Amino acid sequence: MRILSIDLPWSTATGNYGFAWVDLSAPTKAVATDARPSSADAVDRVFSAFAEEQGSFDVVLVDQPVGEGETATGGYRPVERAFANSAFVTNGPHRIQAPRFQPGAAHATKGRATAESAERHFGNGRTVVVESFPQLSILPLLDFSLHRGLRVEAVTGLAAHKRSGRLAKDAARQLVSAFEAWSRIVVTGPAADPAQPQPDALDALLALLPALEVLAPSGPGADLSCWLHSAPPDSPEHPSALRRSRRLSARAPWMSPLENQVGPAGVRADGILSLRLPGWPAPSAPRRPL
Numbered sequence: 001m002r003i004l005s006i007d008l009p010w011s012t013a014t015g016n017y018g019f020a021w022v023d024l025s026a027p028t029k030a031v032a033t034d035a036r037p038s039s040a041d042a043v044d045r046v047f048s049a050f051a052e053e054q055g056s057f058d059v060v061l062v063d064q065p066v067g068e069g070e071t072a073t074g075g076y077r078p079v080e081r082a083f084a085n086s087a088f089v090t091n092g093p094h095r096i097q098a099p100r101f102q103p104g105a106a107h108a109t110k111g112r113a114t115a116e117s118a119e120r121h122f123g124n125g126r127t128v129v130v131e132s133f134p135q136l137s138i139l140p141l142l143d144f145s146l147h148r149g150l151r152v153e154a155v156t157g158l159a160a161h162k163r164s165g166r167l168a169k170d171a172a173r174q175l176v177s178a179f180e181a182w183s184r185i186v187v188t189g190p191a192a193d194p195a196q197p198q199p200d201a202l203d204a205l206l207a208l209l210p211a212l213e214v215l216a217p218s219g220p221g222a223d224l225s226c227w228l229h230s231a232p233p234d235s236p237e238h239p240s241a242l243r244r245s246r247r248l249s250a251r252a253p254w255m256s257p258l259e260n261q262v263g264p265a266g267v268r269a270d271g272i273l274s275l276r277l278p279g280w281p282a283p284s285a286p287r288r289p290l
Contacts, residue, residue, distance in 0.1 A: 001025060001215055001262075004057040004122060005132065005208035007200045008064050008114060009038045010107075017046050018200030020191065020208045021054065024216050031179075031208065033189035033201040043114055047121040056124035059215070059262060059290065061132035063207050064111035065104030067230060067269040075103030079230045079271055081240045082254050086247070087277035089142045094156045096142065098277060099135045115267045128290060129267045134206035136274040141178040141209070143278045144220050150178055162199040172197030179205060182220050183212055210273045214258045214290050226283050227256040228272040234285075248281055255283035263289035 001024040009015030016035040023029070036046055065077065076084070080101040088097040104111075115129045135158050145152040154160060154170035161172040176192045190198035191205045212218070213225040232254045239250040255276070273290070276283070 001059070002055075002057040003059045003061070003208065003211050003215065004054075005061040005204045005211070006063065006118065007134065007204040007207065008043075008062060009200075016198070016200040017042075018191075018198070018202070018204035019050065020201065020204035021057065022185065022208070022212070029185045029216075031183075031185055031187045031205060033187060033191035033198070033205055035190050035198045035201040043117055044121070047117055051121040056127065057122045058124065058127055059211055060115075060118045060122050060127060060129045061207050061211055061273065062111065062115050062118055062129060063133055063203065064114055064131070065108040066111045066115045066129075066131040066267065067104075067108040075105050076101065077104045077108065077230060078238060079228050079254070080104050082238060082251060083228060086239075086251065087139055087279045089139050089146070089278055091142055091146065091155060092153055096139065096155070096157055098139050098158055099133065100158060101133075112267065112269060115269075119267055123265070126262070126265045128262055128265060130211070130273045130290065131268065131271070132207040132210055132273040134203040136272070136277065137206040137209040138175070139277045140224060140275045141175060141182060141206075144182055145174075145178045148181070150174075150181060152178060161197070161202055168199075169197055172199065172202050175202060175206070179209065183209065183216075183218055185212070210275050211290070213275060214260060214273075215262070217260065223257075224276045225258045226274055226276050227258055227285075227288060228274050229254050229256065229285060230269070230271045232285055248279070252281040252284035254285065255280070256285040257283045257287045259287055259289045261289045
């Protein structure tokens with residue numbers, strides 16, 4: 001089982017593509033990471049070059065909204081309104097709240113096209129392409145680290161590893177160390193560069209964690225992987241329409257626990273792969289494969 005996570009630049013004219021990938025069938029598992037510069041209309045070119053070097057994958061994760069976004073309100077998809085700013089962890093003097101979605105509806109059609117491009121370039125006939133958002137791993141990693149006494153004091157916010165200076169490098173190193181402690185898999189490449197960690201490669205690494213918890217569960221997170229539905233099966237009330245005291249429990253029907261298997265090949269446009277964030281309820285929608 002080979003898994004690839006791709007961090008995509010919001011603008012194709014600037015920024016980097018981040019990659020993180022792992023072969024779960026390898027005798028010695030390691031997550032490799034890479035970052036590649038972007039330029040205008042580069043998606044197919046970058047994907048083609050990477051696929052030529054690394055081959056196909058069984059699961060591909062992309063960090064752009066995947067779907068059409070027809071039922072959006074204020075630019076946000078229903079899944080984004082249901083879960084936005086719904087969890088927090090206190091790390092020293094810092095209260096870190098997540099997730100902070102950008103309005104996904106405006107990008108959903110482009111994201112679907114990107115996911116289909118990834119399926120073409122990396123597909124092997126059974127490949128699934130899934131939306132996975134890096135921020136959805138940061139609070140669980142912080143919670144895990146704080147409970148085990150691991151150093152994460154440099155992680156003062158969701159973008160701490162993306163800023164400039166020594167503290168950003170420290171935050172990146174601490175997130176990589178937390179990832180390795182959680183997954184028990186070593187990380188190589190620019191995400192783990194001790195001198196200059198690469199934030200785009202690190203974001204791809206963070207988005208990889210929920211898929212690992214589905215397909216190679218570890219001790220700390222074996223029951224934390226879940227699916228956040230774009231449109232829940234029974235159409236329950238939307239949490240954002242309820243009083244704050246009722247929102248927490250109202251999110252449960254928007255979440256499904258995930259089976260340790262991959263479903264039919266294709267692009268998943270019905271939600272987001274995630275870890276259950278601190279304070280979120282246990283999922284109550286039917287269990288499903290990835």
